[in-house]
Amino acid sequence: MHTHLVKTIENVWENYQSKTITDADHEAVRSTLELLTRGEVRSAVRGEDGVWRAVEWVKRAVLLHFLITPSRIIDTGPLQFYDKVPLQVAWGERGVRVVPPTTVRYGSYVGRGVVLMPCFVNIGAWVGSGPMIDTWATVGSCAQVGERCHSRGGVGIGGVLEPIQASPVIIEDDVFVGARSEIAEGCVVRKGAVLAMGSYLSASTKIVDTTQGNKVTFGEIPAGAVVVPGSIPSADRTHSTYALIIKKYRDEKTDARTALNSILR
Template identity: 30%
Template sequence: MTVKSEITTLWEQYQDGLTAAEATDEHLATLEAFLESLEAGEIRAAEKTGDDVTTWEANAWVKQGILLNFGLRETHPRVYGDVTYHDVLPLRDTADLADRGTRNTPDGTTIRRGAYLGSDCIMMSPAFVNIGAYIDDGTLVDSCDTVGSCAQLGTNVKLGANTLIGGVLEPVENAPVIIEDGVSLGAGCRVTSGFRVGENSIVGENTLLTPRIPVYDLVTEEIIYGHLPENRRAFTRYVESSVSDHEFFPGGAYKPAVVATDVEDETLEATQREEALRE
């Protein structure tokens, strides 16, 4: 049997009422093999599909396997440095990273089991990478960054300090946050709820990217929700809200939006600041 078929069978048993107290050594061995496959990059929570390279689809069975690791394991006390914590999973063994030129700095870099890290990555302290995350070659995860469960980061991605890449574990059929190849996110950015950032885009500091906030794409002159196209510079601006005429807002009410220009456009002050951040 394959890892996929074993997880699918185990998920059906879990849906029928199998509990952590009833999980056998064989069940746990299946979960271990699943985590090892995630950490080796042999399976992942989402992948590009079809002829359209911008289309990503979740691998629902992989998300089910992650949920099984929470549902069919007991919580145990574990030790991390001088700290005892309680979780269903230990942290990831990082002994394999050095062979691939990937480095994780001490004093707070936390990588949970089931996370994949490619070659020549840099993990700065303190940073946290959750189960199911996929971090491809040459990517920098800076200090105080969080990479959520199942998030997919491409090659040569740069996350500025204090950046949050949200996790999307449930529902299992929903694609997680996608950060494609060559993307640079400025310090303090937030990307949540399955938002996709297209290749080679540069996002200014403290920008919030979520499907509920519109992207005003000045290249195509359209309003987009849920993704930032490739080769864009993006930054936060505020646009007039529909409640601007309310008596509570005599000066007018505004809501956040994201403005996107061509990545080669260096005429705006915000993009000039972003260029300095990248140097």
């Protein structure tokens, strides 16, 4: 699929320092961004083995856009911006509710029925259908947020554009991310997990599973885990380091506390 497009993007990527960028090159980059906007290509995909991998040609197209596109005034009526990537504006047909001053950049996809409280969705990102990206939450470039996920106020879902082969942050389906949490460095939150408010996850954050003899892992929150911020003592017991603690796996109480009032929808 998209063979010609992939070939053009790869060619421009390999030769952009020496070649003149043609109208056809511009068109290939623009077409890729349009496919991203429609949700027809993604910057990372989940393999049958459950591993998420970056789609390198798509990420290259996103980077090339920045290389070959000058900034220009973006007129939005009473508001004006100055940027290289236009904003998305036509939401009606997808049933997306957009609270101003939400910014969703062209080249990202937002699924049906999502409520976008004033938030920021960057280029290359993919957000599945409903329910909500809450106030001042950010979805970074190429980040993937699954179906029915809920990002509460101020959540930061980190983007990873470079290096090209690096997988972006992945939030699988039915995940709840509590207020002011931050997930970065290509970490993966598996299906249905719950991060309590103020949880910070980087590739170096120790994840301690109290349900499995305090086993320590990195980079991936297991499906259905309920994670809270905590700490773990150093090997020599001289200090403690921030860690995420898996207290339990999701139960009815968790479901009740993370449910969204349908009246607000």
